[in-house]
Amino acid sequence: MGMKDQFQEKSERLQEQARQKAQQARERGRQRDRDEDPERSSLREDEERFDEDYDR
Numbered sequence: 275m276g277m278k279d280q281f282q283e284k285s286e287r288l289q290e291q292a293r294q295k296a297q298q299a300r301e302r303g304r305q306r307d308r309d310e311d312p313e314r315s316s317l318r319e320d321e322e323r324f325d326e327d328y329d330r
Contacts, residue, residue: 304319 300322
């Protein structure tokens with residue numbers, strides 16, 4: 275395995291870890307919002323669903 279392959283694999287692992295951390299942070303934020311203001315969290319979830327659909 276060459277250096278380029280190793281670099282690419284490490285880059286892909288780091289990107290996947292960043293995606294997982296971002297997802298976990300969104301989940302924690304959603305839970306905190308639900309606890310504070312259920313109506314506001316519902317609106318945020320709708321916006322996030324729209325963003326996810328748009329990104330696909």
